[in-house]
Amino acid sequence: MVISLITDFGNKDYFVGVMKGVILSICPNTNIVDISHEIEPHNIDEAGFVISKSYNFFPAGTVHLVVVDPGVGSSRKILMAKTKDYFFVMPDNGIISWILKNEEKIDVFELKKTNILTDSPSSTFHGRDIMAPVAAKIASEKSLKGLGIKTQNFIKTDTAIPKISVNKIEGQVIYYDHFGNLITNIHKNDYHNLCKNTGKKEASIKIAGKDIKKICKNYSEGTKKKLNAIWGSHEHLELFLKEGNAKADCNIDKKEKVEIIFKCKS
Amino acid sequence: MVISLITDFGNKDYFVGVMKGVILSICPNTNIVDISHEIEPHNIDEAGFVISKSYNFFPAGTVHLVVVDPGVGSSRKILMAKTKDYFFVMPDNGIISWILKNEEKIDVFELKKTNILTDSPSSTFHGRDIMAPVAAKIASEKSLKGLGIKTQNFIKTDTAIPKISVNKIEGQVIYYDHFGNLITNIHKNDYHNLCKNTGKKEASIKIAGKDIKKICKNYSEGTKKKLNAIWGSHEHLELFLKEGNAKADCNIDKKEKVEIIFKCKS
Amino acid sequence: MVISLITDFGNKDYFVGVMKGVILSICPNTNIVDISHEIEPHNIDEAGFVISKSYNFFPAGTVHLVVVDPGVGSSRKILMAKTKDYFFVMPDNGIISWILKNEEKIDVFELKKTNILTDSPSSTFHGRDIMAPVAAKIASEKSLKGLGIKTQNFIKTDTAIPKISVNKIEGQVIYYDHFGNLITNIHKNDYHNLCKNTGKKEASIKIAGKDIKKICKNYSEGTKKKLNAIWGSHEHLELFLKEGNAKADCNIDKKEKVEIIFKCKS
Numbered sequence: 001m002v003i004s005l006i007t008d009f010g011n012k013d014y015f016v017g018v019m020k021g022v023i024l025s026i027c028p029n030t031n032i033v034d035i036s037h038e039i040e041p042h043n044i045d046e047a048g049f050v051i052s053k054s055y056n057f058f059p060a061g062t063v064h065l066v067v068v069d070p071g072v073g074s075s076r077k078i079l080m081a082k083t084k085d086y087f088f089v090m091p092d093n094g095i096i097s098w099i100l101k102n103e104e105k106i107d108v109f110e111l112k113k114t115n116i117l118t119d120s121p122s123s124t125f126h127g128r129d130i131m132a133p134v135a136a137k138i139a140s141e142k143s144l145k146g147l148g149i150k151t152q153n154f155i156k157t158d159t160a161i162p163k164i165s166v167n168k169i170e171g172q173v174i175y176y177d178h179f180g181n182l183i184t185n186i187h188k189n190d191y192h193n194l195c196k197n198t199g200k201k202e203a204s205i206k207i208a209g210k211d212i213k214k215i216c217k218n219y220s221e222g223t224k225k226k227l228n229a230i231w232g233s234h235e236h237l238e239l240f241l242k243e244g245n246a247k248a249d250c251n252i253d254k255k256e257k258v259e260i261i262f263k264c265k266s
Numbered sequence: 267m268v269i270s271l272i273t274d275f276g277n278k279d280y281f282v283g284v285m286k287g288v289i290l291s292i293c294p295n296t297n298i299v300d301i302s303h304e305i306e307p308h309n310i311d312e313a314g315f316v317i318s319k320s321y322n323f324f325p326a327g328t329v330h331l332v333v334v335d336p337g338v339g340s341s342r343k344i345l346m347a348k349t350k351d352y353f354f355v356m357p358d359n360g361i362i363s364w365i366l367k368n369e370e371k372i373d374v375f376e377l378k379k380t381n382i383l384t385d386s387p388s389s390t391f392h393g394r395d396i397m398a399p400v401a402a403k404i405a406s407e408k409s410l411k412g413l414g415i416k417t418q419n420f421i422k423t424d425t426a427i428p429k430i431s432v433n434k435i436e437g438q439v440i441y442y443d444h445f446g447n448l449i450t451n452i453h454k455n456d457y458h459n460l461c462k463n464t465g466k467k468e469a470s471i472k473i474a475g476k477d478i479k480k481i482c483k484n485y486s487e488g489t490k491k492k493l494n495a496i497w498g499s500h501e502h503l504e505l506f507l508k509e510g511n512a513k514a515d516c517n518i519d520k521k522e523k524v525e526i527i528f529k530c531k532s
Numbered sequence: 533m534v535i536s537l538i539t540d541f542g543n544k545d546y547f548v549g550v551m552k553g554v555i556l557s558i559c560p561n562t563n564i565v566d567i568s569h570e571i572e573p574h575n576i577d578e579a580g581f582v583i584s585k586s587y588n589f590f591p592a593g594t595v596h597l598v599v600v601d602p603g604v605g606s607s608r609k610i611l612m613a614k615t616k617d618y619f620f621v622m623p624d625n626g627i628i629s630w631i632l633k634n635e636e637k638i639d640v641f642e643l644k645k646t647n648i649l650t651d652s653p654s655s656t657f658h659g660r661d662i663m664a665p666v667a668a669k670i671a672s673e674k675s676l677k678g679l680g681i682k683t684q685n686f687i688k689t690d691t692a693i694p695k696i697s698v699n700k701i702e703g704q705v706i707y708y709d710h711f712g713n714l715i716t717n718i719h720k721n722d723y724h725n726l727c728k729n730t731g732k733k734e735a736s737i738k739i740a741g742k743d744i745k746k747i748c749k750n751y752s753e754g755t756k757k758k759l760n761a762i763w764g765s766h767e768h769l770e771l772f773l774k775e776g777n778a779k780a781d782c783n784i785d786k787k788e789k790v791e792i793i794f795k796c797k798s
Contacts, residue, residue: 002553002556004549004553006546009444010444011277011302011303011543012302012304012443012444013302013443014302014316014319014320017270017301017302017320018301018319018320018323021268021270021299021320021323021324021328022323024297024299024324024325025323025325028297030297031560032299033564034549036545036549037543038543038544050545054546054549054553057553057554058553058556058557059556059557059560073484073485123484124484124485124498124499125499128323177544177545178541178542178544178547217655218655219605219656233656233657277543277568278568279568279709280567280582280585280586281710282566283536283565283567283568283586284585284586284589287534287536287565287586287589287590288589290563290591291590291591294563294591295563296563298565307710339750339751389750390751390764394765
């Protein structure tokens with residue numbers, strides 16, 4: 001059994017360690033894989049992007065646990081989901097939209113069984129007291145049975161998918177990677193579909209008052225000291241400085257608007 | 267078998283990796299769990315706080331290995347301990363006080379078997395050459411037999427427990443968490459016991475010339491731009507800035523005195 | 533089965549997590565051990581030093597995967613190697629020199645089987661698409677059979693071994709550790725061999741215009757506020773500030789020349 005973890009707890013404290021202790025107490029021999037604990041605190045979109053790009057590289061049956069939970073202690077719900085191959089556990093705050101957009105068939109459940117570890121969970125650490133125990137239970141039983149009820153009623157975020165109109169895709173910067181590249185919510189398929197539908201192939205990219213004329217095939221094709229664009233290994237539109245760090249040098253914040261505008265041929 | 271690790275080695279170097287290699291060479295199939303490798307270098311109290319808040323969330327039989335070891339290479343002893351459910355391995359420098367305070371029954375041993383991996387350990391890396399091999403041996407044999415001798419003679423630190431008098435609890439800041447909250451060595455039980463014994467319920471908190479009048483039930487109850495207090499998920503008194511980072515903004519060092527003073531009713 | 537990982541991907545992104553997902557999909561129950569993901573981006577020598585100091589502490593049969601790969605997407609080859617006890621997978625960029633220098637018998641292979649995971653690997657993430665699948669395949673079959681062809685034709689770096697002449701060893705700084713110590717490519721054996729061959733025992737160390745007169749036996753022997761030398765637990769010559777951080781305070785870059793000069797007796 002594999003359980004993957006994504007949190008905004010950082011690697012300094014004992015928070016992730018105790019979640020693992022709880023998991024191994026309920027489901028011994030779990031292979032626990034850290035995806036990231038360095039999500040920007042409370043950033044739903046970062047967590048969503050990271051789970052959306054990683055979950056389908058894991059073995060079938062993996063339970064993916066995402067604890068980025070600004071609403072902990074409030075009455076926000078906890079969700080579970082099941083696709084053909086995977087299980088998911090996360091707070092009800094929009095993260096699930098990033099999985100929904102990839103999946104044709106997915107069942108979503110509201111967690112009801114919150115007392116697997118303790119009848120008196122803390123109000124500030126549901127990762128340890130509720131969600132890790134649930135993930136371990138699912139890993140151990142390979143089923144969501146008895147844990148919750150099916151629901152259609154959950155929070156959706158509109159940042160998981162860019163806005164697409166006749167001649168334009170309007171997205172935003174959602175993530176900085178380790179190398180300082182700026183990653184957007186615009187997927188290669190969004191672009192290719194629009195190319196196909198409109199018969200147009202020439203497009204330019206606008207961000208923060210800058211125009212980018214082409215999409216590079218690899219990083220070395222970029223122009224130095226200018227912002228360049230590429231489809232990254234994640235298949236999203238990525239903005240980079242050749243041999244530089246776009247995050248550090250370009251002063252572009254997360255949520256900055258990015259547009260791909262197709263040129264009229266006439 | 268589970269072995270947990272706490273060190274001040276950081277995540278950059280290969281030091282933790284080779285300890286894991288050594289463990290798996292002696293006890294294959296161990297599930298090794300990182301609790302933290304970002305303990306402030308040589309900070310005994312941080313290591314003690316972290317092990318005290320995490321060990322009892324692990325499966326029974328877990329071996330907890332703590333390598334924060336400013337005295338490495340000197341004649342300091344290495345300790346092993348056994349409680350009802352857990353084993354511990356650590357240098358003799360006061361860390362054990364943080365476990366003792368939680369446990370009614372604990373046996374402490376001085377390690378004698380220091381040559382499990384090699385007859386010529388390095389003078390600077392006992393984590394790899396002595397303590398990881400011992401932890402692996404314990405995990406593999408589920409026993410301390412043949413590894414050392416029982417002892418009452420070990421170093422105790424007085425920072426694990428605050429000073430309690432008739433009307434006052436005097437503690438100190440011992441840890442900053444990932445969010446910049448200041449965590450003290452004053453446990454909720456210390457406070458409730460004094461409330462009960464004195465029949466008093468009103469208390470104020472003094473730290474660095476500041477007075478804090480109430481203990482919040484959750485973070486959102488705090489007042490902005492002022493230092494607030496809460497019992498954290500660790501059940502220790504924690505000082506926080508609402509939507510801020512107390513470590514970055516309040517200029518309060520570790521070891522700063524914190525007092526809870528009960529008001530006289532007359 | 534154990535697979536160890538060294539990369540320059542950092543711990544923030546999902547890159548390492550998906551490599552682990554891929555490994556567990558191909559070879560379930562692998563015990564995956566992180567050695568470091570904080571190698572300075574694209575720094576071959578750091579990666580080489582780290583693998584050279586860690587691999588032989590792992591159980592026999594371990595597959596060591598090193599993904600520091602500035603040439604990803606170019607026509608650079610991927611290498612596999614086999615020693616008596618271990619397997620290695622890495623790009624062909626000089627890292628292998630750091631293993632060769634330790635081993636009398638080693639067979640090197642060029643990877644030919646690049647489609648274990650996918651017939652269309654990305655051009656930017658061969659760690660996920662090619663090398664992790666190969667490492668998992670080796671772990672699962674305990675053999676390199678059918679994966680590549682034996683080769684003598686690969687890139688060697690001359691930084692893995694210092695230059696040794698009659699009276700002098702000339703090396704360089706190759707690594708900063710977590711404590712800010714400066715580690716060189718000069719091994720204790722290089723020094724002792726020259727002592728033995730020349731019959732000389734007195735030597736002084738020159739670096740960045742500074743003279744260091746002795747090699748300390750432990751850190752406490754060092755002189756405060758001066759750069760000191762010691763043979764570290766890695767058995768390389770290491771330069772340190774007593775109770776300080778040499779990296780932060782001494783302004784000495786990686787690749788800085790370090791000389792050990794033996795004095796003439798006449």
